[in-house]
Amino acid sequence: MTSTQVTRADFDEVMVPNYNPQQFIPVRGAGSRVWDQNDNEYIDFAGGIAVNALGHAHPKLVETLKEQADKLWHLSNTCTNEPALRLAQKLTAATFADKVFFANSGGEANEAAFKLARKYGFDNFGPEKNEIIAFHQGFHGRTLFTVSVGGQEKYRIGFEPVPGGISHVPFNDLEALKEAISDRTCAVVMEPIQGEGGVLSPSADFMRGVRELCDQHNALLVLDEVQTGVGRTGKLYAYMHSDVKPDILTTAKALGGGFPIGAMLCTDKVAPSLNFGTHGSTYGGNPLGCAVAEAALDIINTPEVLEQVNTKRALFEAELEKLNAKHGIFKDVRGGGLLIGAELTEEWHGKAAKFLAGARDAGVMILVAGPNVLRFTPSLIIPDADIIEGMARLDKALEVVIKAEQAAA
Template sequence: MQSSVSRNDFDQWIVPTYAPASFVPVRAQGSTLWDQQGKSYIDFAGGIAVNALGHAHPDLQQALTEQATRLWHTGNGYTNEPVLRLAKRLIDATFADRVFFCNSGAEANEAALKLARKVAHDRAGEEKSGIVAFNNAFHGRTLFTVSAGGQPAYSKDFAPLPGNIQHAVYNDLASAAALINDQTCAVIVEPIQGEGGVVPAEPAFLRGLRELCDKHQALLIFDEVQTGVGRTGWLYAYMHYNVTPDVLTTAKALGGGFPIGAMLTTEPLAKALSVGTHGTTYGGNPLAGAVGGKVMELINRPEVMAGVAERHRWFVEALNDINQRLHLFSDIRGLGLLIGCVLNQDFSGKAKLFNQAAAAEGVMVLIAGASVIRFAPSLIITEQEVKEGLARFERACRAVVEGAGS
């Protein structure tokens, strides 16, 4: 077995479902990473909104290593102390009475959609099975969740897809109302479309969906995989909108980098998933429970939420300054530390180019579609890291602009 590996080995050994960056990170601390050559990168990507407390947070390290000396895994024939404590933290902090733990956002959404179908089947019969989702949504990569996601590019090659799923226009209540009826079992929606371009929902839109679901006895599912655990400046985005769903899914930041997902719901709905109706081998394992519990303890604090709002201002003010100088963005949008910069017509479709230029300058950013640059950094990123990262980002943007003009 060879001891040294490089980015080129990815192209030889890994199923080519990704096109990773040209560098390989090997070490990280806070919001800075270093690659195999020792080059530093400021992390504005956050592992796609996962590393909410940055990298190598000492309290998360301690929680993981202490649990690793005690109990790693038992399977779902047994429960464990860390996951029970995490469940109670989530219940105490949200609308929920019950929690189902899994390993990812896709699994959490799969569980939510299965719950909705099961509840409707038990209460009204098989004909009440319709699911309404939204164009440009993203809910995961399982066959069920990729079908609910409103991006045909991700699902068209895997037909036949699960049926009775329809897509309305996001932020268009009339479009949704035309599809929601008494045969609808669930409406699934992101309070902010992340992969779809960092598009926040309008408050009246979510309020209207709540009313339509109540009218037609359908479950309202909020996919908070990306917006949850403090990302928007509230523990969950539904709190910002003051619209309470029947089911909420969470993952990404919940483990701060350790794989975990969860579906939260109410007591009456949870009863539909009795013993044997759903499950997971690794979900709710002690390691994930211990880390997730520490994440919740550290993030669910007023000073952290206030810090997210402060960091939002740092980013937006600096990005507006960059835009005044370089004239790149038609809009800068989002909540908290989920921010999208929409490229103007001159640079439409070139988000990946900016992403690559940023990496060359030593800063990691995300894209959200072909024309939106996305930022999802640590919720506790330092002011110095923000300043340095945005200086590098401006150099990258300038390089793209100058390259386009040459």
């Protein structure tokens, strides 16, 4: 097979312009390092947006993928398969859940969750129980339903009319939720930590209060753990840091360690509402994805990996404190585990993308969470040496960007 050389310029020629990818093209990765077409090296603090939880080309995941590739790739859901059943057994054994639905992404997992919540309300209380409450700045995916539940209007503009029966209240404001919830509410949807919304955490009292309000109004609690799940916060799922259990939970991103897969987990109480023929996915639960996800879960859901998430977070925080002592640009460092948000001071608000570009030029890949927050979601097993080297590169990037902005002022 002939390989055609492609460049970043080709993206603008052949791809829909909904993305604006960086100006380099990565071609290979190992652990927490990535190399582009010109063999430039980058330290990866982005992790594919919290996806590459075991870094790039983890030997066990590569081995599992190759083994499964020689067996079965796809069957559709006219048949079940062994990897899907094993993965479902392990997910239910490790969580609150009794049942699993597999999909291909976090958006699809959330779509299934929201449909299940409405169907459960319909089945048990009638058609009037259909309202969903979510939170401002929340993010739940890009399908029309999930972008409607998401609390960021910018993602809905131009796609109206969007599905109705959805309202939004301020995050971490229990009184606002009390005013909004009613016996017509079928579900409250929230992220245990808002990722895209700025890496914002709820209080423990808020989490408990949301659960209690759901119980009072016979509403389901849906936790979107697409970004916080599979070890990201130092527990297998972020809800495990509290005494709150959801009725439905969605998971994706890190679940496949880089292979596309998503899942909706739920209790036996609500599962019957997705009865035969009510929902489906051609590729959901395919043997390739489930085999790799099982291998990833086996590695991540261990004390060795989960406990070191917090020690590596402490190293990130210490390094960010050093950078802040030198440059004075961070107002707050927040989040949980290796989902880290560093909010810029007011002087630098709106300029997060400039620091992302500067980091790229210095050889370190980071993320943003809106225009004011730098976000870090590295591999859960990133070597300490890579954290220190990556922060040294980020230090140089900050210097360059700050000097350029000051010169332009």
